[in-house]
Amino acid sequence: MSLRYALLGIISKKPATGYDVVRIFKEQMVYFWNSTHSQIYTELNRMDQESLIDHELVIQQNSPNKKIYSLTDQGRKELVRWMMEQPLKPAKIKDEFLIKAAAFNVLSLPEMIQLVDEVIKRETRVHEMTVQWKDQYMNGEESDTGTILTLEYGIRYSKMYLEWCEWAKAYLEQFYKENDK
């Protein structure tokens, strides 16, 4: 049900198509939400029927037609109501790497290090992309508070993740040096 409010929040900033929303999820929101196009299009249609949003159909000749969604007054009210009146649910995280890390006891040191190195590679890439995206955003003419806050969050999150990885590697290497001899 909160996917709905994520969509309302995105559209509240400026009208967008389903396709736009998918891109925004991937680029700007990886650190705190995710969804797929099939789920997004379905939810947009539902909200359109419930008059939380409405759309303008744009006929294009060089690319497929598209629907540009905007918030209705009702949609904006519903978004604010949810934000202020609904009690905060704790975050739900599903991080496969950390369940692997939690089970390191079944592996050998080189195997552990290999996995940590893989995750460092991946996270470095994501971190760099976020930093780049924030730079671009700050140099552009738009400046939305929410976007700045959450972009900063993403940078801090990935930095913390990478620092933890490096700490973990050092910990593992030292621990197994001591204990294997």
Added chain:
Amino acid sequence: MSLRYALLGIISKKPATGYDVVRIFKEQMVYFWNSTHSQIYTELNRMDQESLIDHELVIQQNSPNKKIYSLTDQGRKELVRWMMEQPLKPAKIKDEFLIKAAAFNVLSLPEMIQLVDEVIKRETRVHEMTVQWKDQYMNGEESDTGTILTLEYGIRYSKMYLEWCEWAKAYLEQFYKENDK
């Protein structure tokens, strides 16, 4: 499907009941996985049938009977195979507060601050609990590498979260002071 491996990982350290697993999820794994008792009992039964785990039934008179699950050789092999051969899927995070933060544009400053303060309160509690749990764990006689790594992760995560909250409050207050005048 990865719930299965989370369970296998937990049981790999020491035999446990479904009830134990629920507690471990809540206490030690909030920062990277979560599940409910109904899902856990169902998955344990399934894995039992597939011989990835087996159980010893313990009849008790003062409390309900229980099943203590252990890993089978097959289960351990399957866990290691998944850890080393399955490509890492990116983390999936659903953090409601951050979708609220992303939509701060529809609120007033006092409303934003109220929400941030709520989350600081909540996160402080979780952070303190994690620190306490780690202290207890480090002073106990057990010491499993995976547990130490992921407990440290939890502490770093919640610390980062709180620091970001404080930064966000300062940012918001300054930004709206400047722009409202």
Added chain:
DNA sequence: AGGCGCATGTAATTAGTTACATGATTCA
């Protein structure tokens, strides 16, 4: 007397993923 901890399950519903489906344009 009421709530919490222990302990395990099933049923109903909702959310999320993966696969199927189409089709023009642009770039290498």
Added chain:
DNA sequence: TGAATCATGTAACTAATTACATGCGCCT
């Protein structure tokens, strides 16, 4: 000529949540 971008949808399936269900012992 093959992949990527733009653009939207439905269908089938799997995962996750919430509600239903039981019951004793202990503490306040």
